[in-house]
Amino acid sequence: MTLQMNWSRASTLLQRLGSVIGLVLLFIVLSVMSPDFLTTGNLLTVLRQVSINALIAFGMTFVILAGGIDLSVGAILAFTGAITAGLMASGHGMVLSVGAGLGLGLILGMVNGVLVSWGKVAPFIATLGTLTLLRGLTLSYTQGSPIPVTNQGFALVGGGYVANLVPLPVIWMFIAFIVCGFLLRGTVFGRHVVAIGGNEEAARLSGVRIAPMKVAIYGLSGLLSAFAGIVLTSRLYSAQATAGQGYELDAIAAVVLGGTSLAGGRGWLFGTLIGALLIGFLNNGLNLLGVSSFYQQVVKGIVILIAVLLDRRQ
């Protein structure tokens, strides 16, 4: 009996390493097929592109691990980005504007959490609702036209470099990875996230306060989405009402590619990072190889399906 489980443990490990192996294989193939791939410049560019999705996907990992889903991340990204840029455009300082943007993201996420826990609305529906609502608010706030960024200091958040080489968003991504990884593995909060996703009833009967936990989990997702929104706004020098459309699906794809179970209770943050990198390098590789953007989507879809099929538990 116990040995039997070792097998399942080994196969879990294999499933987990699957995404890593996939990434390594992709690296090898792309290095061979395109001379431009394995250059510092290209790799750092990809990492910078990946960072936005990774930030969102880290938050999404917590939500999915706890047995939920958050479709509103892209909308939160757009709305908080617009508010942050708007505050600066109306003369407020950078620190206040960024603080307000992050705080707003946290609160919007917590609203999702309240809807899901106290409101007992299914996460899919609740966050679909806030997605639609926030998209509308963003459009009316921006009146559909981009809000330009003039604050030079703010432009560095997403556009700056460390040592003239590594883009700042990449640094943000790794810092967020370490903080979130520690949150998940080293804190009571993280333990309770996994317990809720594994068996909510057992967690509740063990005294875990489910509702506040969910508010915090969705709040974290909102906070990270807002952070991604601020980084993106800074990098693009403007806030667009349509920013972040479809980002929720990329984030979910990264989480699932990384081996986290959509049913909750099983997963890891490192996998999400790998999943985000896989998607990023795949896009980059297809670009370098001159594959049309129409087919890129087809390939991405196929990769996701294959990954999920491989991940299917017996």
Added chain:
Amino acid sequence: MAAPLVRMRNIHKAFGPVKVLEGVDFELLAGEVHALMGENGAGKSTLMKILTGIYAPDEGSIEVDGQPVSITSPADAEKYGIAIIHQELNLIPSLSIADNLFLGREVHRFGLLNRKAMDTRAKEWLTRVGMTKLDPTTLVERLSVGQQQMVEIARALGQKARVLIMDEPTAALTESETTTLFKLIRELREQGTGIVYVSHRMEEIFALCDRISILRDGQFVGTRDVPGLAFDEVVKMMVGRTLDARYPTRTPKIGDVRLKVEHITGGMVQDISFDLHAGEVLGVAGLLGAGRTEMARLLFGLDKLESGKVTLDGHAVTPKTPTEAIHAGFGFVTEDRKAQGLVLDLSLRENVSLPRVPAHAGLVDRGAEKKQTSGLIDALKIRTRDMELDVRALSGGNQQKVVLAKWLALKPRVLILDEPTRGVDVGGKAEIYHIINQLAETGVAILMISSELPEVLAMSDRILVMHEGHATALLDAHGATQEAVMTAATGGK
């Protein structure tokens, strides 16, 4: 003598390097009820999964009516008339009885359902299992567990099953449903059906079965005729040793009143009062649906207390959530360990520390957590190589000990146990009884809900009997009889 209905010979099965079955023989005659016994993990379910085509044996042969057959899928099993009634019922609650009975084999013409034909035939099948009063159009979710089981049996019979495998069929049944089920089993036996009865409940097996086959650690120990068979011999064959006693002797040291419950009412629970002393085990007996679990849920803050007063060590407590109940000093070992007690995909360590993770300022103290877990593993004799193992991998008895460990880590003042030994094998039961006694000796006040009367009588100091939400008796366990408890539990005087 005719060939046996089913004969399995020299069955071997291994999963990876683990040998689960090593040369098991099993024979089922037409018109017999044959018990299959063994501790959890002995290989009973694997053997039955091989017979029903879910697993393929690595070695060995299966004969039906003396003819060698190969059963490689559940469809094959159905073809040979072999059906299994699972412990977890396989019905779709939102569909009607008739829909369920004909699921996958609907009567139709060009895809259009012929409901009338199905309802008529469903009625016939229900009559066969004695459920004449049930309307086939009733939704399954409206049926009691016992009725659902009858529907499952009706479905098996409708598929012309001659071999019926029942896995712990009475686990969720009330006394009267059990009686009805046994009556049906005896009738089926008369009609020549062969029944494999997998259960841990000795009393039932001795009352119902003709023969017993016993497995131990994947090995076939033997088959015995029930008439003339001694209870102790079966236990010995199962565990490979003689148990000192089924119930360890107790030396109760009863202290002051710890929990005072006065006139609590809420949901179906009506006006219950009792005192529970430190070091006392108060058994709670009653039929299924008597409101025992509901009373425990009220105390633990899971359901709303409408009126009444609860005092713990002199302080009024009215927990509104489990979190508050735990802080007040309650622990609750729930009835269904898989659904409510454990997070199966988390490790033993993580499950044990779920109610209170050893931590400083929110940061998990892994060292303290490991120390706490290994201490409890030793104290409760949880058999596992590794505290990092998912609890899913443990046997039922060991899982139950993990649930106990989880609460012991909190040092509760009042521990509520709801069916603490359900689905646990004989050896595991004895160990859990021992743990309960030890806890009581350290002064924990224990409220033990149980549907096994011998258990309640042997383990308790006093017994609270419930019937339809009311307390009908509070008996001194010494001198109480099964009859007295049953009388109160059925509402008699």
